Amino acid sequence: MxxxxxxxxxxxxxxxxxxxxxxxxxxxxxxxxxxxxxxxxxxxxxxxxxxxxxxxxxxxxxxxxxxxxxxxxxxxxxxxxxxxxxxxxxxxxxxxxxxxxxxxxxxxxxxxxxxxxxxxxxxxxxxxxxxxxxxxxxxxxxxxxxxxxxxxxxxxxxxxxxxxxxxxxxxxxxxxxxxxxxxxxxxxxxxxxxxxxxxxxxxxxxxxxxxxxxxxxxxxxxxxxxxxxxxxxxxxxxxxxxxxxxxxxxxxxxxxxxxxxxxxxxxxxxxxxxWMYEPYLGLGPGAHGFLDHMRYGNPRNSEVYLRHPTNARREPAEAKSEIALSLFRLFLPFEPKTFFDKHLDRSASMEMLAQIQGIHEKGYCHWDGNIFQWKTSALFSLDDLILELIDTD
Known part of the structure; x- marks a missing residue:
């Protein structure tokens, strides 16, 4: 454990x-x-x-x-x-x-x-x-x-x-x-x-x-x-x-x-x-939101926003990379598979779990096949380790 x-x-x-x-x-x-x-x-x-x-x-x-x-x-x-x-x-x-x-x-x-x-x-x-x-x-x-x-x-x-x-x-x-x-x-x-x-x-x-x-x-x-x-x-x-x-x-x-x-x-x-890839409603000039698996961003201009408060740029979220970049900034213990099963297809989930096993073998995390937690030693290599999770193709 x-x-x-x-x-x-x-x-x-x-x-x-x-x-x-x-x-x-x-x-x-x-x-x-x-x-x-x-x-x-x-x-x-x-x-x-x-x-x-x-x-x-x-x-x-x-x-x-x-x-x-x-x-x-x-x-x-x-x-x-x-x-x-x-x-x-x-x-x-x-x-x-x-x-x-x-x-x-x-x-x-x-x-x-x-x-x-x-x-x-x-x-x-x-x-x-x-x-x-x-x-x-x-x-x-x-x-x-x-x-x-x-x-x-x-x-x-x-x-x-x-x-x-x-x-x-x-x-x-x-x-x-x-x-x-x-x-x-x-x-x-x-x-x-x-x-x-x-x-x-x-x-x-x-x-x-x-x-x-x-x-x-x-x-x-x-x-x-x-x-x-x-x-x-x-x-x-x-x-x-x-x-x-x-x-x-x-x-x-x-x-x-x-x-x-x-x-x-x-x-x-x-x-x-x-960090846990959950939906939220963003309001106001310059605000970002995450609804219906879509990211949106309001204009970074208060005068434009006041005239058109519903005029936001939208684009599909990229679940795999976003989960890696957010969830794996946490130093609390968590169960990766519950997030992967919710947001990723089976192939992407299996690939990321294999990458976690590789990171564990390098000594950067605690991992029992269910619960994951970074060790302090991962701190200065965190960006590279997260990139490993993204680059599973």
Whole structure:
């Protein structure tokens, strides 16, 4: 049997549940490293906010009417991402969540996640979100180091960053998490560890720990190309990536995806949906969705979206490669065959199971013919190992 890093049962393919992702595209300012679709609008809420929330509803009704995936299903996750959803009024989010509940069956234990940035947070704001139905909050901190934030092109409000502990301790939303980033060339490993230790002491439920990457088309990528800024520090990134699993385990965090850690059973259920190849409804400019075995992407332009909220590009999903690229990023134990039987033909399923056996013989995973789990030693070879799973022809 695998050496499970969680007392939970192995993950299995699920049926009958769907999630909703809502993309709010506005931020205080566009961060240099970010390749998600977003627009900087300063401190003021967008003048298009009411129009945007009306467009979400129009798109939702269109997809509900035209998608077999939304028939006889229950909504068990709702995720407000961006951009910076905390730029919008909690009143609008409350109305939208109520709208979803009226239109589709929502489970009693639905996970309703909300992304926010530190500059928008207050005890009162979180109380309003909780009253709206939000029960999970993820805050994009990235770093508490002002020099690091400036390097990333982030808006910095030092007072808000200093008040995070007080705000979190008074929050009516109990499932709190943060994003931290490492590998900025102007920060050291100890700078990152200082940030990490600060938030570990808060006993947060979830931590996403990402390395800074060069994403094509971003301001940061162009500045590196033009020798204005240095590229990410890959040596420090490797050091940090290597020590994180053991450090986080010592503090009671389960390593469940390459960059994600949580308290026992406090996974982001919505993000697990992406990794487990489950359907979800994506709403908003720049949002992507997966319904009826089709991928779709909305235009990365808020003005275009507001005029035509149902005008998305669609293409068939490629089950074999997508399952390899998503499911095998998980470091939890799972049963591959249940996913393969659900989404692949028998030939493709048998080929991938044979590849798993080959990876097991190389010593990179635990595998008993039923339950699979990566070993820590697979971390730095993960991309190549996943490509092996795809290349079974």
């Amino acid at each position: 695998p050496l499970l890093n969680s007392r939970s049962l192995p993950l299995q393919a699920r049926n009958g549940f769907t999630g909703i992702y809502v993309h709010y595209p506005y931020c205080y300012q566009k961060c240099d490293y970010c390749d998600f679709y977003s627009e900087g609008i300063g401190k003021n809420p967008s003048t298009n906010e009411s129009l945007l929330f009306d467009a979400y509803k129009k798109e939702f009704l269109y997809r509900k009417k035209n998608s077999a995936s939304l028939e006889n299903t229950k909504i068990d996750t709702i995720f407000m991402g961006g951009g910076t959803p905390s730029k919008a009024s909690p009143k609008h989010w409350k109305e939208l969540i109520h709208f979803f509940r009226n239109e589709l069956e929502v489970t009693e234990d639905v996970e309703i996640s909300f992304e926010a940035n530190p500059e928008d947070l207050s005890v009162e704001f979180l109380a309003e979100l909780a009253e709206a139905g939000v029960n999970r909050l993820n805050v994009g901190v990235q770093t508490r180091n002002e020099e690091g934030l400036c390097f990333l092109g982030r808006y910095v409000d030092p007072e808000k960053y200093e008040n995070l502990q007080q705000i979190f301790s008074s929050s009516k939303i109990e499932r709190l998490g943060i994003d931290l980033m490492y590998g900025m060339p102007n920060l050291s490993r100890s700078d990152f560890e200082s940030d990490l230790d600060y938030f570990i002491k808060m006993d947060l439920r979830h931590m996403s720990l990402y390395s800074l990457t060069l994403e094509k088309g971003t301001t940061y990528s162009r500045k590196v190309k033009d020798h204005i800024l240095k590229a990410p520090d890959e040596e420090i990134q490797r050091e940090i990536l290597e020590f994180l699993p053991e450090k986080m385990a010592k503090h009671g965090y389960v390593w469940y995806e390459v960059s994600n850690y949580c308290r026992e059973n406090e996974y982001s259920r919505h993000n697990l949906r992406y």
